[in-house]
Amino acid sequence: MEHIALYRAWRPQSFQDMVGQQHIIRTLQNAIREQRLSHAYLFSGPRGTGKTTTAKVLAKAVNCEKGPAAEPCNECEACRRITAGAVMDVLEIDAASNRGVEEIRDLREKVKYAPTEVRQKVYIIDEVHMLTTEAFNALLKTLEEPPPHVMFILATTEPHRLPATVISRCQRFDFRRVSIEEQSGRLKMICEQEGITAEDEAIQYICRLSEGGMRDALSILDQIASFTDGQVSYEQVLSLTGGIPSKQFSQLAQTLLDGDVGSMMQMIEDLMQEGKSADKCMENLMYYFRDLLMIKTVPQADKLTERVLDPEDYREMAHAFSRPQLFRIIETLNHYQTEMKYSQQPQMLFEVALLKLCSIPQQEHTSADRPAASAAGVDSGEITQLKRQVTELEKKLEKALQGGLTASGGGGTQASGQGGSSRSSKGGAPRVSRAAKIPSGLEKYVAQKDSSDTSMIQSKWHQVLQAVKDEKVTIHAWFMNGEPVSVLEDSILVAFKNDIHRETTEKPMNKGVIEQVFERLLGQPYRLVTMMLKDWNEAIQGGTVAAEKPFELEHEEEQGGGGKEPWVDEALQMFGEDLVVIKE
Structure with missing residues (x-):
C-alpha cells in the first residue's frame, strides 16, 4: 500500500x-x-x-x-x-x-x-x-x-x-502556535497508532523545532521514523536535523569563559567535519545563549526556552555569565548572523564571531565579582574614557584658577591687561568669558605639522570620517567640518572652520565616540584636541595667538551706582554667563 x-x-x-x-x-x-x-x-x-x-x-x-x-x-x-x-x-x-x-x-x-x-x-x-x-x-x-x-x-x-x-x-x-505539551501528547498518540517507538526527549525536541506548527512536527517525525525503522532517539533527531547536543553547547560556552581559543577552534572544526552548516550552528548558538539569559533572568523559564529540555542542567552555566555579558554575546552573534547572509565564507564569519566572543568574559567579570558600575552594565572602555575626561577637566580648572589669581593681582584691585581699576560683578568675583580655545603648547603642534605621523593621519582621515559616520551620523555631520593639522605624541589637533561645529564636537559624549574610533582604526589611543582654523593659520604664519590663555577674565564697568546695563542682566539671565561675552 x-x-x-x-x-x-x-x-x-x-x-x-x-x-x-x-x-x-x-x-x-x-x-x-x-x-x-x-x-x-x-x-x-x-x-x-x-x-x-x-x-x-x-x-x-x-x-x-x-x-x-x-x-x-x-x-x-x-x-x-x-x-x-x-x-x-x-x-x-x-x-x-x-x-x-x-x-x-x-x-x-x-x-x-x-x-x-x-x-x-x-x-x-x-x-x-x-x-x-x-x-x-x-x-x-x-x-x-x-x-x-x-x-x-x-x-x-x-x-x-x-x-x-x-x-x-x-x-x-x-490561530496561535500549538504548545509543546499539546504537540507532545498528539505525537505520542500518533506514534502508538503507527507503531513508532520514540523517546520523550526526542518528541520534545521535535516539538521545539516545529516552532508551534503541528504539520512541521509530523513531517519531522515522519522523516526520522523512516530513517530509523520506527526507533526514534534523541541523538538521531539531532543528527538528522543538524542540531547540536546540549553537551557541546556547554563545552563551547565554557571555552568562551576560559578564553581558550585553541579548544574553541578545534570544536568549530569538529562541527564542520560532522556536516553542520555554519549558519545553522550560529542560529543554534544564539538560541542557546538566549535560553541562558531567560533562565538567568526569569524564574521558572522552562516554558520560555526554545532548545533546553531540562533548565536545571543549565542554571550553573547561566550563573557563570552576567546579564550584560549575555546581552553582548547575543548582539554579537546576531550581527554576524546577518552578515552571513551576504558572505561567501560563512564558516570564516562564524570563527570570527566566536573569537570576538572570547574577549567578552575577560573584559567583564561576573556580576558577583564586578564593581557596582560594571554590574549596572557600564562598559569598561566607557569608564576609562570618563576617567580621562575628568583628568582633563581638572587640569583646565587648575589653569583657569591660576589665571584668575594672576589677573586679580592677589587682592582684586588691578585687572591684568585692562589698564584700569577693578570692576567687579554683583557677587564681587571676576567673570570668566567664553573665548576661543587655543591648545597649550601650540608651538609644539606647529613644529609637528609636517611630521610623518601627521601625514599618516591625514591620509587615513577619510576612513576616520566614515567610521565616525558608521558609529553616529549626527556626530559625523559636525566633525566633518574639521581637518587634522598636526599630531603631537598621543594628540590629534583638528582645526574647525565654524565654532559651533567645534563646540559640538568637544561635548564629552561626542568626543568619546571620536576617540574610540581613533583607537580602533589607528591602532592606538589618541586624544582629540580642537581649535579654530583661523587661529591655526595665524600661528603657522607667525601671527600672535594667545596660546596660553584658554580662558579670559573680564570685569564689568561700574555704571553709576555700580550696576550693569539692564540689557546685560537680561542677556545673562537668558543665555548664562558661559555664552555671554561683554566687551568694553
Missing part, C-alpha cells in the same frame, strides 16, 4: 480532533448550534496551525446531511465527498496561483448560481494575501453581500498585507 505522509494521514476530520485552537473551535460550534454563522471568515496565524483544516471541517459541518451539526458525522455522502475533495460546491482556491483580477471576476460570476450537490457553497481562499490590489477590489462587493447560499473562508499567514476593507467584512480568528 502506498505510504501517505503522516501530516496528511492524521489531518483532523472533525473539530474534536483539532489540537491547540479550542478558543476558535468553541466559537464556531456555538455559531453552528445557534445558527449564527457569518457569510465570511478570516483565519490568520502561523503555518501548520490548522487554518485550512478548520475551514474544511467547517464546510463539512454546515453541509452534513445530519446537520448543520457542531460536529460533522464523516459518514454521510456529503461529508465523505467533501473530505475527498470531490464536491464542486466546496471549492479550495490557491490565491498564490490565482491572484489576478480575471480569476476573481470568474469566481464572482459563479457565486450567483445555487449549489447543486450540497446545502451551501463554501469558497476557501488559501494564502489570500497573495491577491493583487485589483483582485481585492473585485472581491469586495461580493464579499460584503454574497448570496445567502455562499460562505467565504479566507486563510492567510500575513494578515497585515490584507486591505482593511477586506478585514472589516470578515469575522477574524487568530
Whole structure:
C-alpha cells in the first residue's frame, strides 16, 4: 500500500480532533448550534496551525446531511465527498496561483448560481494575501453581500498585507502556535497508532523545532521514523536535523569563559567535519545563549526556552555569565548572523564571531565579582574614557584658577591687561568669558605639522570620517567640518572652520565616540584636541595667538551706582554667563 505522509494521514476530520485552537473551535460550534454563522471568515496565524483544516471541517459541518451539526458525522455522502475533495460546491482556491483580477471576476460570476450537490457553497481562499490590489477590489462587493447560499473562508499567514476593507467584512480568528505539551501528547498518540517507538526527549525536541506548527512536527517525525525503522532517539533527531547536543553547547560556552581559543577552534572544526552548516550552528548558538539569559533572568523559564529540555542542567552555566555579558554575546552573534547572509565564507564569519566572543568574559567579570558600575552594565572602555575626561577637566580648572589669581593681582584691585581699576560683578568675583580655545603648547603642534605621523593621519582621515559616520551620523555631520593639522605624541589637533561645529564636537559624549574610533582604526589611543582654523593659520604664519590663555577674565564697568546695563542682566539671565561675552 502506498505510504501517505503522516501530516496528511492524521489531518483532523472533525473539530474534536483539532489540537491547540479550542478558543476558535468553541466559537464556531456555538455559531453552528445557534445558527449564527457569518457569510465570511478570516483565519490568520502561523503555518501548520490548522487554518485550512478548520475551514474544511467547517464546510463539512454546515453541509452534513445530519446537520448543520457542531460536529460533522464523516459518514454521510456529503461529508465523505467533501473530505475527498470531490464536491464542486466546496471549492479550495490557491490565491498564490490565482491572484489576478480575471480569476476573481470568474469566481464572482459563479457565486450567483445555487449549489447543486450540497446545502451551501463554501469558497476557501488559501494564502489570500497573495491577491493583487485589483483582485481585492473585485472581491469586495461580493464579499460584503454574497448570496445567502455562499460562505467565504479566507486563510492567510500575513494578515497585515490584507486591505482593511477586506478585514472589516470578515469575522477574524487568530490561530496561535500549538504548545509543546499539546504537540507532545498528539505525537505520542500518533506514534502508538503507527507503531513508532520514540523517546520523550526526542518528541520534545521535535516539538521545539516545529516552532508551534503541528504539520512541521509530523513531517519531522515522519522523516526520522523512516530513517530509523520506527526507533526514534534523541541523538538521531539531532543528527538528522543538524542540531547540536546540549553537551557541546556547554563545552563551547565554557571555552568562551576560559578564553581558550585553541579548544574553541578545534570544536568549530569538529562541527564542520560532522556536516553542520555554519549558519545553522550560529542560529543554534544564539538560541542557546538566549535560553541562558531567560533562565538567568526569569524564574521558572522552562516554558520560555526554545532548545533546553531540562533548565536545571543549565542554571550553573547561566550563573557563570552576567546579564550584560549575555546581552553582548547575543548582539554579537546576531550581527554576524546577518552578515552571513551576504558572505561567501560563512564558516570564516562564524570563527570570527566566536573569537570576538572570547574577549567578552575577560573584559567583564561576573556580576558577583564586578564593581557596582560594571554590574549596572557600564562598559569598561566607557569608564576609562570618563576617567580621562575628568583628568582633563581638572587640569583646565587648575589653569583657569591660576589665571584668575594672576589677573586679580592677589587682592582684586588691578585687572591684568585692562589698564584700569577693578570692576567687579554683583557677587564681587571676576567673570570668566567664553573665548576661543587655543591648545597649550601650540608651538609644539606647529613644529609637528609636517611630521610623518601627521601625514599618516591625514591620509587615513577619510576612513576616520566614515567610521565616525558608521558609529553616529549626527556626530559625523559636525566633525566633518574639521581637518587634522598636526599630531603631537598621543594628540590629534583638528582645526574647525565654524565654532559651533567645534563646540559640538568637544561635548564629552561626542568626543568619546571620536576617540574610540581613533583607537580602533589607528591602532592606538589618541586624544582629540580642537581649535579654530583661523587661529591655526595665524600661528603657522607667525601671527600672535594667545596660546596660553584658554580662558579670559573680564570685569564689568561700574555704571553709576555700580550696576550693569539692564540689557546685560537680561542677556545673562537668558543665555548664562558661559555664552555671554561683554566687551568694553
